Amino acid sequence: MNKQLRLCFAALILIAISGGIGFFVYRSVKASSIHTFSFDRASKKKNIVPILIVGSGCAGNAAAIYGARSSIKTIVLSGHQPGGQLSGTTRVDNFPGLFGEMGPDIMKKLEEQARHFGAEYVEDAVKSVDFSSWPYRIVTEEGLEIYALTVIIATGASPRLLNIPGEKEYWGKGVTTCAICDAPFHKGCDVIVSGGGDSAAEEALQLSAYAKSVTIVVRKDQMRASASMQKRLAEVPAISISYNTEIMRIEGNGKEVTGVELKNNKTGETSHKNVSGVFLAIGHEPNTKPFKDFIDLDNQGYIYLKSRLQTTSIPGVYAAGDCEDHVYRQAGVAAGSGIKAALEATSFLVDQLGFNEQIIKKLEPNYLQIDVLKAPQLSAISNMAEFNKLLHGKGTLVIDFYTQYCPSCLKMLPYIQVLAQRYSDTVTVVKCDAGQLGELAKKYNISTVPALVVIKDGKVVRSSRDAMSKQELDQFFAEIQK
Ligand code: NDP
Numbered sequence: 329m330n331k332q333l334r335l336c337f338a339a340l341i342l343i344a345i346s347g348g349i350g351f352f353v354y355r356s357v358k359a360s361s362i363h364t365f366s367f368d369r370a371s372k373k374k375n376i377v378p379i380l381i382v383g384s385g386c387a388g389n390a391a392a393i394y395g396a397r398s399s400i401k402t403i404v405l406s407g408h409q410p411g412g413q414l415s416g417t418t419r420v421d422n423f424p425g426l427f428g429e430m431g432p433d434i435m436k437k438l439e440e441q442a443r444h445f446g447a448e449y450v451e452d453a454v455k456s457v458d459f460s461s462w463p464y465r466i467v468t469e470e471g472l473e474i475y476a477l478t479v480i481i482a483t484g485a486s487p488r489l490l491n492i493p494g495e496k497e498y499w500g501k502g503v504t505t506c507a508i509c510d511a512p513f514h515k516g517c518d519v520i521v522s523g524g525g526d527s528a529a530e531e532a533l534q535l536s537a538y539a540k541s542v543t544i545v546v547r548k549d550q551m552r553a554s555a556s557m558q559k560r561l562a563e564v565p566a567i568s569i570s571y572n573t574e575i576m577r578i579e580g581n582g583k584e585v586t587g588v589e590l591k592n593n594k595t596g597e598t599s600h601k602n603v604s605g606v607f608l609a610i611g612h613e614p615n616t617k618p619f620k621d622f623i624d625l626d627n628q629g630y631i632y633l634k635s636r637l638q639t640t641s642i643p644g645v646y647a648a649g650d651c652e653d654h655v656y657r658q659a660g661v662a663a664g665s666g667i668k669a670a671l672e673a674t675s676f677l678v679d680q681l682g683f684n685e686q687i688i689k690k691l692e693p694n695y696l697q698i699d700v701l702k703a704p705q706l707s708a709i710s711n712m713a714e715f716n717k718l719l720h721g722k723g724t725l726v727i728d729f730y731t732q733y734c735p736s737c738l739k740m741l742p743y744i745q746v747l748a749q750r751y752s753d754t755v756t757v758v759k760c761d762a763g764q765l766g767e768l769a770k771k772y773n774i775s776t777v778p779a780l781v782v783i784k785d786g787k788v789v790r791s792s793r794d795a796m797s798k799q800e801l802d803q804f805f806a807e808i809q810k
Pocket of ligand 1: 417420421422489490522523524525526527528530547548551552574609610611612655656657658
């Protein structure tokens, strides 16, 4: 090696070493640069929460049980999908101690257990956080400003999309990621599921109870789903699997999906298949966006854990479940990590910061108080005769279409009840199980839930075919009044 080359080589090594040291110093400074933990300063804040849990899936609810059981005020922000991913599954066979129970039922029980010990729930999601000083500031989508002494991030993961032509256009018109919500709309039809993991298998099984045929398209020559799931698939004659196959385009008639263009990625051959529904089950992305500027994430966007104690790069902030775990992603593992996070949060408060009765007395007047919204339940339409009677009544009629286990429907319902009460002088709001009363769903072209249909003088004057936040519902109902 000549002298010049050697010099160049040495310079490169030096740059690499100093870069590495720089990164290490940056991380250490970032991790330890946090603040003083002063309860005096905390007592000047409003809406204090000692243990704030963000997310209400398995990890969040398990953490809530342990947080609340320690007699420290524990509040859960339920997030966009209360109950998390398990609320969108049917039979669960692999949660230790529970065999064959329905996912949504498990989540209901977990929440009831946490509430029993005193955990409180707010139906809201995180919009932004500021972890640069303590107590940590969290702003929700509904505009609530919270100061948390500890935070457990249990935001889980959301379904990935294919990003192919037609996907956006027909979203909610036959394209969906929620078979448990929309399967009843495909009675006697042909449907397609994209993906090769346990979720795809689960969706296909849910759909097979309604659809005439279910085709699973898998991009590789084998499925990734567990052997037991694949065995269950093989037992259902209506389910078939096409390997090395990808959906290239989703087609429709403007109103709803009519088919897909498929490609065999081995032979390059393309084909067309008529289907009424496209169900995507191609994995998940961690829901970590609101935290990314303050918490170290790994290169796939999952929260980076500093230790096996669910600690993150910020002291007093913990992470649990699918937002930090891209290896196991199992409900049982998520619950276990939620328990660990809650135990660590409690120990951080009590053992490290000296949180005790005296401090609680000082902070308690400024604790976040939750107004439990209680409004009368909506009456349900269960047959066409009831509907016809309402149709010929006075004023505006709003029908809230749902299906039994649809997570977004369950999330929206309490607030729709509040709005129904608020506008009861001018509007009649009723709910309808679209899976049970298919005739009515068909009349209004409902192929996905949640869906709201507004009827005036017998005519549809407005409708919505997607999950809505409280703000969007506010706007929707306000506009009906005009
Ligand atoms: P996985 O990551 O396990 O599987 C995703 C599947 O989608 C893979 O087959 C993958 O293909 C495929 N895929 C990814 N991107 C694309 C794309 N762009 N086009 C076509 N195909 C694509 O995700 P799941 O949601 O299925 O499961 C997540 C976790 O949840 C797993 O640990 C699973 O075990 C668990 N789970 C358990 C259930 C149960 O036990 N009952 C039910 C549901 C989930 P490839 O293999 O080629 O990468």
